[in-house]
Amino acid sequence: MAFSPLNSSSSIASRPLGRTGVSVSILGLGTVKFGRDAGVKYPGGVRIPSDEEAAALLTAAEGLGINILDTAPAYGNSEARLGRLLRSRPHPWFVITKAGESWDGAKSTFDFSESAIEASIEQSLSRLAVPQLGCVLLHSDGITEKSENGFSGALRAMQRARAAGVIRTIGASVKSAAGASAALAWADVLMLEFGADNAMRDIASQAAERGVGILAKKALASGHLDTLGREPVRGAMTRTLAIPGVCSVVVGTTNIDHLRENCEAASRAVDELAMQRRNMETGA
Ligand code: NAP
Secondary structure (H helix, E strand, C coil): CCCCCCCCCCCCCEEECCCCCCEEECEEEECHHHHCCCCCCCCCCCCCCCHHHHHHHHHHHHHHCCCEEECCCCCCCHHHHHHHHHCCCCCCCEEEEEECEEECCCCEEECCCHHHHHHHHHHHHHHHCCCCEEEEEEECCCCHHHCCCCCHHHHHHHHHHHHHCCEEEEEEECCCHHHHHHHCCCCCEEEEECCCCHHHHHHHHHHHHHCCEEEEECCCHHHCHHHCCCCHHHHHHHHHHCCCCEEEEEEECCCHHHHHHHHHHHHHHHHHHHHHHHHHHHCC
16 A cells, blocks of 8 residues: 655635535545455455554645545554544544444444434544544445334434534445435435436435535445446546536545545546536537
8 A cells, every 4th residue: 555645726616515604525435445344345345444544645635625534443553543533633524424333343233223313422432532523424325225114213313413403414334226216305415426327416416406515435446446438537527527416426445545536436537527617608
């Protein structure tokens, strides 16, 4: 893993996260690999970075102007490590975590009951050592999201925590268009995987109309870049950031060179999209 010091003075663009009042960088940093090396399908497996390497990655991300940090209780000790690493950092991170899925080192279990979600939020606040979480997303199992009242207890717990001010925004990381559609009724933020699924694109448009902020996950096919065609990183960033409603692409990486490449690709994508829009408006 190549960790080189980053020397960048330019800051990545931001977009409003729906109507949450939060402005987010168009690239976010996913942290599965900060804490979990089993039960994941990344090519070549996972080597969890040392504290020094993880701190260098955060420093690089801060220098690039990235403000989204995405973690979860299901990402092994990612939350606890971030809690330690963020302590001495004044950077205004918008920390996103999840609730509903737990990982015991060998398998996941899911519990979307009111008491489980309440306990999960308290645990995340403690592990991340922050007075307020930027966002808590239900970490969907892909099944409960399709049942009419599957998230009702979870929702009560999250809404209560938001009203108490310990969570700024709430939402869901879902696996299906049906789940995303159902969550539109209550979510401030949705995390979606796009791929070739047109139904997800329709949901993103509806979300944008409702003011729900959309985060894209797995835009780099969880590292299987060979499935993404020519210029995979640049192509994936352009395709994803062009989807109406998408505010930020959350990409997991533990490699500073990849982080920098992703940042450049995302920046170039939004520049090109802005130029295309201007050309359409002026008929050029
Ligand atoms: P992803 O962002 O599509 O891909 C991450 C993988 O791509 C890592 O193995 C990373 O390896 C590699 N990569 C990143 N940039 C690269 C580059 N420029 N060139 C070559 N390889 C590159 O998939 P993901 O991590 O599964 O999902 C993204 C984030 O979404 C997660 O970190 C998490 O925060 C969130 N999320 C994930 C899931 C899930 O089920 N996976 C579910 C919900 C939310 P290196 O470390 O070597 O860069």
